[in-house]
Amino acid sequence: MSLLELQGVSKRFGGLMANQDVSFSVDAGQIVGLIGPNGAGKTTAFNCVAGFYAPSAGEIRLAGQVISGLPPEACARAGVGRTFQVARTFTSMTACENVMAGALLRTRRVSAARDEAMQWLAFVRLDAFADKPAGSMTISEQRRLAVARALAIAPKLLLMDEVMAGLNPTEVREMVAVVQAIRERGIACLIVEHVLEGIMPIADRIVVLDRGLKIADGTPAEVSRDPHVIHAYLGDE
């Protein structure tokens, strides 16, 4: 059984069909890339899974439990962690406190949450910055901090929204290493990404959306040869 399953998910905003009958699945421990041109509906699909939008039609299941229509906090409790396009770290808090806020979902004991947070900070190689205010960290550091914060809620599935956008090549490599380490822990990742050289080498599967529809689903090699995908990205000759 798949960990995450989308079945015929549609999302309508007024007259705009942002997602139309989108179905795909993510298996436990997989890295799945969700790609597509601007306006393809990637972030919409993503927000449906994370509970920020309720799908207009269709069903989303996580480990068999229906999560579509649940509010974000309930999705988080069910095991969906997420990051945002802009890191949205808690800027008035230190790096450690940011991650503690996540860890407090599973334990109400602050000291236990602090220990847990330090482990996750070490995991994303930010342990040296534990006491630094999140607001004074670089974009790349804040992105990794947001990943640590999402991991601290002990998710089964981690959704990452363009974690590599705007990073320099060294930082992209760092982030790729982090994503691979997450998979090694048995946490599945669904990654919305524009930086294809970051996602293609590490993804087990790629799902391609275009204008709200799923146009391809397969291994990175299959997808990059797919004529529909080439058409969507490059247009007609």
Added chain:
Amino acid sequence: MKASTKTAALAVLAAAALLLPFVTHSPSHLNLAILVLMAAQLGVAWNLLGGYAGQVSLGHAAFYGLGAYTSTMLLLNFGLNPWLGMLLGGGVAALSSLAFGWSCFRLKGHYFAMATIAVAEIVQIVFTNWEDAGSAVGLTIPMDQRGWGAMVFADKAPYYWLALGLLALTLLATWAVERSHIGYYLRAIKDEPDAARSIGINIARYKQVALSISAFFTALGGSLYAQKELYIDPGSVLSTALSIKMALVSILGGVGTLFGPVVGSVVLTTIEELTRASFGGTGRGTDTIIYAALIVGIAVFYPSGLIGGFREWQRRRAARRAERRAAPKPARIPSGDRPAYTTDEGQS
């Protein structure tokens, strides 16, 4: 500052505060001190919602009034002990805060603040027209019973200790909340509500928790005011100016910090009373003009509040010291090797 230094400084301050009534016998000085403490307590209570959770309420006078009216009406109608009345007042306010939150938390930011003004205004209008609550004339607490049991005193010192105790209690509660998971959640909600939800925080519930605790302690302050003045009316315990004062002491002192509102109250209440004493009574409002000018001054020069300004100054001083330590010492050149062209003036 080291934690131990901080604790020691706090203990000394607390001891000094406790002994103040033995040092000064001037009723006006003691009264000023009581006003400072009472405003500080309200600021600390307000800060839990407005500072930590970032939900700026300009309607907290509603809870203050509910506390004052509950204890006073129970005392006048049923002869209920004001200590118990005070506690019940806190309960009534905390309970009413559910309706307050239910209606206002649908709105965010400025619109939330506006809604809180409206709700407080409604409460004031209700009490102004409610005959059993004395309508606009207000209620007077008789002085026939005195002492700690009745919470009525002829001199100021007991009120001073009461205000100090209530402030300490409110600080303690805030400190406990700050250190618990609730404190982390409130700050998360203030910084990034969407990110807070994504890590499983039910933001509606935690805003309400902050509001209820805040309302409870605000109401205790209201009951204390009633027992101190022995007279309440809608203008004195339900006015919008009161709501603004609670927000002001917190904002000028430093929102979201434990002692910010205390610092804010010491400065603000003192300025308020001094300007009133020096420039008041002319009928031209000179005192409020100067008071307002000083508030604007603090807001301009210490945008993060007085505590924030102090921390900034501490950080800069520490940075300067570190810089001086890191700077290489001027190299000593043995006199024999000293080049002929160097002079003593050249070395500094």
